[in-house]
Amino acid sequence: MVNRVPFAARATAVILGAAILFFMLAPLAVVVGASLTAGQFLSFPPQGLSLRWYQAVLSSPAYLSAAWTSLQLAVLVMVAATVIGTPVAIALTRHRLPGSQIVAGLFLSPLILPTIIFGIGILIFFSLYADGPSLTALWLGHTVITLPYVIRTVIAVLEDSDPAVEEAVRTMGANWWQRYWHGILPQCYGGMAAGAFFAFNISFDEAVIALFLRTPELQTLPLKIYAELEFSPDPSVAAVSTVMIAMTVVLIVIIDRLLGLGRVTG
Amino acid sequence: MSATSGRQSRREAILLITPGVALLIGGFLFPAFQILAMAFVPATEDAGIWSNFARFFVDGYYLGVTERTLRLSVIITAITVVLGFPIAYIIARSGPRLRLVLLIMTILPLMTSVVIRTFGWVIVLSRGGPLTDILHAAGLVERNFALLYTETGIVLAMVQVLLPFMAITTLGAISAIDTRIEEAARTMGCSFWRSLWHVVLPLSIPGIVSGSLLVFALSISSFVTPSLVGGVRLPVLAWSIYQQATSTLDWHFAAAQSVFLLLLVMAIIIPYLALMRRKNG
Numbered sequence: 001m002v003n004r005v006p007f008a009a010r011a012t013a014v015i016l017g018a019a020i021l022f023f024m025l026a027p028l029a030v031v032v033g034a035s036l037t038a039g040q041f042l043s044f045p046p047q048g049l050s051l052r053w054y055q056a057v058l059s060s061p062a063y064l065s066a067a068w069t070s071l072q073l074a075v076l077v078m079v080a081a082t083v084i085g086t087p088v089a090i091a092l093t094r095h096r097l098p099g100s101q102i103v104a105g106l107f108l109s110p111l112i113l114p115t116i117i118f119g120i121g122i123l124i125f126f127s128l129y130a131d132g133p134s135l136t137a138l139w140l141g142h143t144v145i146t147l148p149y150v151i152r153t154v155i156a157v158l159e160d161s162d163p164a165v166e167e168a169v170r171t172m173g174a175n176w177w178q179r180y181w182h183g184i185l186p187q188c189y190g191g192m193a194a195g196a197f198f199a200f201n202i203s204f205d206e207a208v209i210a211l212f213l214r215t216p217e218l219q220t221l222p223l224k225i226y227a228e229l230e231f232s233p234d235p236s237v238a239a240v241s242t243v244m245i246a247m248t249v250v251l252i253v254i255i256d257r258l259l260g261l262g263r264v265t266g
Numbered sequence: 267m268s269a270t271s272g273r274q275s276r277r278e279a280i281l282l283i284t285p286g287v288a289l290l291i292g293g294f295l296f297p298a299f300q301i302l303a304m305a306f307v308p309a310t311e312d313a314g315i316w317s318n319f320a321r322f323f324v325d326g327y328y329l330g331v332t333e334r335t336l337r338l339s340v341i342i343t344a345i346t347v348v349l350g351f352p353i354a355y356i357i358a359r360s361g362p363r364l365r366l367v368l369l370i371m372t373i374l375p376l377m378t379s380v381v382i383r384t385f386g387w388v389i390v391l392s393r394g395g396p397l398t399d400i401l402h403a404a405g406l407v408e409r410n411f412a413l414l415y416t417e418t419g420i421v422l423a424m425v426q427v428l429l430p431f432m433a434i435t436t437l438g439a440i441s442a443i444d445t446r447i448e449e450a451a452r453t454m455g456c457s458f459w460r461s462l463w464h465v466v467l468p469l470s471i472p473g474i475v476s477g478s479l480l481v482f483a484l485s486i487s488s489f490v491t492p493s494l495v496g497g498v499r500l501p502v503l504a505w506s507i508y509q510q511a512t513s514t515l516d517w518h519f520a521a522a523q524s525v526f527l528l529l530l531v532m533a534i535i536i537p538y539l540a541l542m543r544r545k546n547g
Contacts, residue, residue, distance in 0.1 A: 027386025114487030
């Protein structure tokens with residue numbers, strides 16, 4: 001098959017593929033490059049190489065507090081989405097529920113509603129019925145939008161797993177909680193972990209909901225970057241962004257190890 | 267499962283799903299319906315329930331914003347189709363190792379914060395940025411050339427942001443094609459290009475269509491990229507909604523615009539869902 005692809009086609013594929021991937025990755029490379037500048041201003045190519053802007057970030061209370069908020073938030077969201085999403089996925093795959101198709105669709109619906117609309121929804125909700133924007137509001141908003149990812153990844157592993165394992169556990173005399181704890185849950189681990197990392201990554205990177213819920217005290221890292229870009233960006237923004245890109249690379253490698261990227265992407 | 271009685275199974279299922287349903291209703295459906303309700307509450311007492319919507323249609327400014335949003339989304343979607351198909355075909359037909367590398371290179375931008383990707387474009391498109399340098403060196407533009415705050419700039423950045431969605435959706439369709447069909451076409455004397463055009467492309471249409479609907483829906487509702495690259499000068503719908511909700515604090519009008527945007531998205535998503543259902547039998 002491969003041998004019969006004409007040379008012209010393969011050459012086109014290589015050139016076109018390289019060009020498109022260059023286009024895809026160039027903006028990220030530019031950010032990484034700009035973070036290494038020794039100069040005063042954001043520029044690419046960088047003027048001289050130095051790590052001074054990374055140092056500037058590490059000694060900036062504003063960046064550190066935004067990073068701390070983002071980290072807290074992402075961990076809380078990751079835990080909540082995994083703990084709530086996994087049972088939903090088990091119920092949808094291992095039990096017969098009336099209208100389970102509709103229920104499954106409803107659980108994926110936060111993927112369809114534009115984030116901008118959901119952002120105002122949460123803002124109005126917390127302004128009318130609570131004390132306005134708060135970390136709790138952000139936690140709730142991010143958990144809702146990351147829940148579908150956990151449900152999908154856990155369903156993916158459960159559909160591939162063998163229901164006979166639970167049968168065996170039950171035949172051996174396990175009661176209901178032993179069946180879940182020793183029979184079903186271990187089969188979910190791969191999907192749970194991948195879903196958890198997706199939830200962490202999405203929450204850590206999300207900007208639109210956070211933008212609606214921002215207060216002077218409640219500032220996440222993507223928001224801090226957004227605000228800098230709106231006004232007067234200096235190379236420290238590029239340094240923070242580079243650290244976030246590096247985190248994403250690590251998470252992708254972990255998800256690939258746990259579940260295989262091919263399977264997650266269909 | 268057979269040993270568990272149906273009733274017990276159902277009780278367990280309801281127990282498992284309750285926290286999720288509570289979160290979905292309280293944290294998602296209720297705030298979403300709140301918006302809907304708010305859109306119909308008139309800003310002043312003597313105005314009718316449609317007044318917030320009427321304001322949108324009477325004012326030429328908002329129609330202009332809508333027109334720009336839709337026009338840009340169509341252009342962005344068309345470009346992602348043209349670029350997405352070849353990249354998906356290349357990924358689908360490469361060996362396992364190259365395939366993984368290409369997948370990672372496609373997913374890395376997708377999983378990076380949209381703020382950071384847009385930031386990269388702000389540097390690239392600005393005056394004195396690398397793009398200006400290259401084009402100037404080629405003798406094509408003046409020194410002070412910039413694409414920041416132009417529609418071309420928005421399109422460039424948005425295509426990069428949304429291309430992974432198109433590539434991955436199309437990849438799904440192409441991966442599902444039996445390679446023997448292609449081989450058969452080739453054995454029957456079809457050239458490589460003809461088999462691509464007459465066999466692969468038609469069979470991947472469902473993937474391309476669902477990818478296009480996805481990209482279109484995402485681009486008409488996108489906020490971060492158009493607002494950083496286009497700024498105040500080139501407002502899009504999402505930007506207008508954000509302004510009303512946070513600067514003017516006119517929640518009723520913001521809600522009405524959100525409902526309008528949602529209707530546009532639904533007009534695209536409903537055919538998409540119908541298509542997916544037909545594909546899955």
